Amino acid sequence: MPELAEVEFYRKRWHLAGAGQRVTKVRVHAGKKTFREAPAASIRRALTGATFTSSETAAKQMAFRFDSGAWLGVHLGMSGELTTAPLGTPAGKHDHLVLDLENVSLVFTDPRMFGGVRFAPGPDAPDWWTRIAPSLLSSAFTRAALTAFLQRRARAPLKAVLLMQERFPGIGNWMADEILWRAALHPAQPAGSLTAAEIKTLYREIRTVCRLALKNIAGAGDLLPHDLNVGIPDTWLFNHRWRNGGICPRTKVHLARAEIGGRTTCWSPARQLLRETTP
DSSP states (O other): OOOOOHHHHHHHHHHHHTTTTOOOOEEEEESSGGGGTTTTHOOOOOOTTTTEEEEEETTTTEEEEEEEOOOEEEEEEETTTEEEOOOOOOOTTTTHHHHHHHHOOOOEESSSOOOOOEEEEEEEEEEEHHHOOTTTTSSSSOHHHHHHHHHHTTSSBHHHHHTTTSTTOOOOOOHHHHHHHHTTTTTSSSSGGOOHHHHHHHHHHHHHHEEEEIIITTTTTOOSSSSTTTTTOSSSSTTTTTSTTTTTTTTTTEEEEEEEETTTEEEEEETTOOOOOOO
């Protein structure tokens, strides 16, 4: 599933290709569940003739703004992707939303349809946008806030806690593994068992991974290739986590994989030790 940096990558792709252009036509697969939270007919009426002015991301969502005041929200789900196409290109089977602009088409493709489109006529920010938790790189995400949240989820494994979007917006499976690997914390360690020093390290690595992911993935100069992870260095866990016989890039010991917190998880047994805790 696309996470924080991948979502920003796709937002930039649409923005760089189409910002400042007028929407000449809106094509939708109106009967698909992609539009379960937004009436396709309303989107077509509101956006046709409007100019694409700005865009932003929050967590795993994107918002595209138009001079009419309208908000178009996109959640990529598990398989969604934003692409561009030359004007006149026929929509494919899985192209559920196509915005034809003056000299390019912006396409939302989602084969499995776990993603979706949201809409608000504006100008005020809709609740589906304002209720997203503050960015992990903002001043609102503090070490004290992290500590309090870990204590409220004291018995839950760290991996499961890091996937909770109400506190860690935009963090998904691979980013959670990367954070815990860098912090040398076992993904099954109960959240309430961390020491003050470990919480300090976890806080630092959460922000570091978010910042570096945005730089290496969303910051890529060429946004057209399909493989958006080409910028991730081999010093990260990311490039080794799913290889059969994968080796930890720091300890040079084989990585382990198991289901923790309901998600397939990768960690380094030599680096991330599960510490016993008292009942």
